[in-house]
Amino acid sequence: MTNLETAPAEQVGGQDVTHPGTSIIEPREVPLGGPRAMTVRRTLPARGRTMIGAYCFVDHYGPDDIGQTGGMVVPPHPHTALQTVTWLFSGEVEHRDSTGVVARVVPGQLNLMTAGHGVCHSEVSVRTPDAPQVLHGVQLWTALPSGDTDVAPRFDHFEPEPVRVDGAAVSVFLGQLRLPGGHVAASPVPTFTPLLGAEVRLDPGAEIVLDLDPGFEHGVLLDRGDLSVNDGCALGRAHLLHEAPGPTTMRLRAGADGADVILLGGPPFGEQIVMWWNFVGRSHEDVVAAREQWQAELGHDPEGRFGAFDYPGGESLPAPALPHVRLRPRT
Template sequence: MTVTDPHPENMVCAAGESTVAVEIITARDVPLGGPRAMTVHRTLPQRRRSLIGAWCFIDHYGPDPVSHTGGMDVPPHPHTGLQTVSWLFSGALQHDDSNDIHAIVRPGEVNLMTAGRGICHSEVSTSDTDQLHGVQLWTVLPEHARNGERRFDHYAPQPIKLQGASALVFLGSLFGSTSPIETFTPLVGAEIQLDPHASLAIDVDETFEHGILVDTGAITVEGTPVQRTELAYTGTGATTIHITNTSEDTARLMFLGGTPFEEEIVMWWNFIGRNDEEIRQFQKLWNERDSRFGTVTGYQGHRPDGPAWLPAPPLPTTMLKNRPLTKPIARPGKDPYRPKV
C-alpha cells in the first residue's frame, strides 16, 4: 500500500505500543429452533462487516444444557456455494448429508462439508450429549469452485504445545503446523488455549485479515480488551498479532483468517449466490424437492412428530442486494450497531 497524502500527519508510537488496529464486533443472540431453542451468538455476518477472508458466517453456542433446551435438531436443509466447518468443544453431533456421508462430529476434530452447486444435510446432537458447546462456521466458495462437486473432509489435528498456550490448527498453516484439508481460497483456522495471564505473539501472513473469537476467559488483542462472544478483527498488513489472557482462567479462542474475498455475493437463508435471480432459483428448486440438492437418508430428529425437512422461507418482495465489500482495515472501537441493553 502506498500513502498518497502529500502532507501526512506524524505518527509517534510509544515504546511497546501496538500499531495493529483492532475492531470489536459484538454478537447478536439468535434462537436456533422452536420455543426451547438453543441460543447462538452470531458475529458474522453483521451490518458492520460481512466477511473475514472467505469466512462469512460465525455462530458460537454453549455450553448448552441439552436436558433443558433439547440440544440441536436441524432437519435436512440445503446449501449452495459454501463450505460448512463444524468445530466442537464438548458434546457430539450426528451429521447426515445427501452425499451419503454419515459422521459424528466430536470435540477437537473438524468436519468440513463442501456444498458446491447444491447439497442438503441434517445436524442432531447425539443421545449421550449432556452439554453442547462449539462453533458453526461457513466459508464462501469463489467463482471457480462454487458449482463444483459435493465433498466431505474430516481431520483431527494434533495439539501444538506453545509457551503458556496450546493450539489445534484445523485449516491452513499456523505455528509450523499445516492442515491437509484443501481450501479454495487461502485460509487459516485454529483453536487456541491460553494459560491464565499468559501472552502469545502469533506470526501471521500480512496478506491475511484475521478474526479472534473469545469462547472463555477475557483477553486483549494488541492491548484492546475482548470479552466472551466478541470478535476482534485485525485488517491486512500485520505480521504479528499479540494476545494476552487477562483472566484467572484458561482462555479459549478461535483464530480465523484469510486473504480478503474480492467477489460480491448474495447471502440469504442457507444459500450463497451472486445475484437476486440465483437465490430465487435456489429457493424455488429446494421447495420443489429438486434433485440438485439430493436427499438425506438416516435423519432421526429428537421429536417423532417433528418436520422431516426444512422448507425455505418466503423471499422478500424487494430485490436481494449484494453484500458490500468492506476494506480490510480495522475500525477501532466497539461495534456501533451493537443492540442497546
C-alpha cells in the same frame, strides 16, 4: 447448521471497506428453533462487516444443557456455494448429508462440508446415555470463489494434533500457522481460497505471539476467559475482533482463568456475494433458482440438485418466503 430466522435479510459480502487497525463486533442472539431452543451468538454477518477472508458466517453456541433445551435439532436443509466448518468444544452432534455421509462430530475434530452446486444435511445433538450432555462449539461458513461455486459436494474430516508452546495449546484445523520457535502447524484439508482456522487454548496468565500473513485479515473470537490482544485490547466473551491486513504478528494474553480462542484468517475475498437463508449466490437470480429447486425437492429427490438421505427425525425444512424486493446490495 441452518439459519432458522423466519425472515432472513439478504447480506451482500465481499465489499467491506477494510480500515487500518482493529474493530470489535458484538454478537447478536439468534434462537435455533422454537421457544425452548438453544440460542446461538452470531457475529458474522454484521453491520459494517460481512466477511473476514472467505468467512461469511460465524455462530458460537453453548455451553448448552441439551437436557433442558433439546440441544441442536436441525432437520435436512440445503446449502449452495459455501463450505460449513464445524468445531466443537464439548458435546456430540450427528451429521448426515446427501453425499451419503453419516458422521459423529466430536470435540477437537474438524468436520467440513463443501456444498458446491448443492447439498442438504441435518445436524442433531447426540442424546445417548454415554454422550456428553453439554453442547458447546462454533459453526462457520466460508464462501466459494466464483470459479468453484458449482463443484461437486464433499465431506472432509480431520483431527489436528494440538501443539503446546508458550503456555498454550494450538490446534490448526484449516490452513497453516507459524508458531513461536519456528514450528509450522498445518491442516491437509482442501479449501478453495487461502484460509486460517485454529483453536488456541491459553493457560492462566499465558502470553503467545503468533506470526501472521500480512496479506490476510484476521478474526479473533473469544470463547471463554479473559483475553487481551496486541496492545491491551480487551475482548468480551463471544465478541469477534477484526484485524485488517498488514500486521505480521499478533499477541494474545490470557487473564487469571486462562482463555479459549478461535483464530480465523484469509485474504480479503474481493468478490461480491449475495447470501440469503442458507444459500450463497452471485445474484438475486442465483438465490431464487436455488430456493425454487429446494422447494420442489425438499430432500426427497436423490437425483435432484440437493440430493436426499435417510433422516429419522421427520420432514425437511422448507425455505422461508423471499422478500418482495429484489435481493441487492445495501448501502
